[in-house]
Amino acid sequence: EAQVTQNPRYLITVTGKKLTVTCSQNMNHEYMSWYRQDPGLGLRQIYYSMNVEVTDKGDVPEGYKVSRKEKRNFPLILESPSPNQTSLYFCASSHNREVKNTGELFFGEGSRLTVL
């Protein structure tokens, strides 16, 4: 089954304790990205990656890091989480636009993160 898998789905942590949210896709997508969803703000892009070893900042990258060492994986790293990073996080993937691109993003099931 084609899917984007995120872990953990739920996490409660404390300020300053490093954490990683993993994302893996099995559709051989070149493009992967992270979004955060906050009430009244919709979804906003944090980071994206066009391919292996190629990453770039989105609209709200502060406090986050990413890496793309393998095509299927795109972890989101919070080095020193703060309460304002409490949010619902989505990983998404697609083919790059030059490769059978319909414009659609495929989303993971979301990770609810609470930073105390």
Added chain:
Amino acid sequence: AQTVTQSQPEMSVQEAETVTLSCTYDTSESDYYLFWYKQPPSRQMILVIRQEAYKQQNATENRFSVNFQKAAKSFSLKISDSQLGDAAMYFCAYRSSLGATNKLIFGTGTLLAVQP
């Protein structure tokens, strides 16, 4: 920069009735994609319908259809014969056809309640 506006934070519809969700956007581009995503309580982001800007014909998917007014930069979603399972948050989203990124720009969402 492109923006997407959903002016209805909440809507309600009776089961079997029709409801229309509004979305406007701002862009200087002529070619782009527009989407409606559904987010049920499970939090999964589900693509409902997609519209390519160069196509004049409005997209339809079973009970879901759009009214795409390119000159007015309007992209409303009509749900016919509403069902209880349609209750969800609905997000309108824009994606440019230019540049390399596949970033989606989301509106703030409309929470749809379906009354039995």
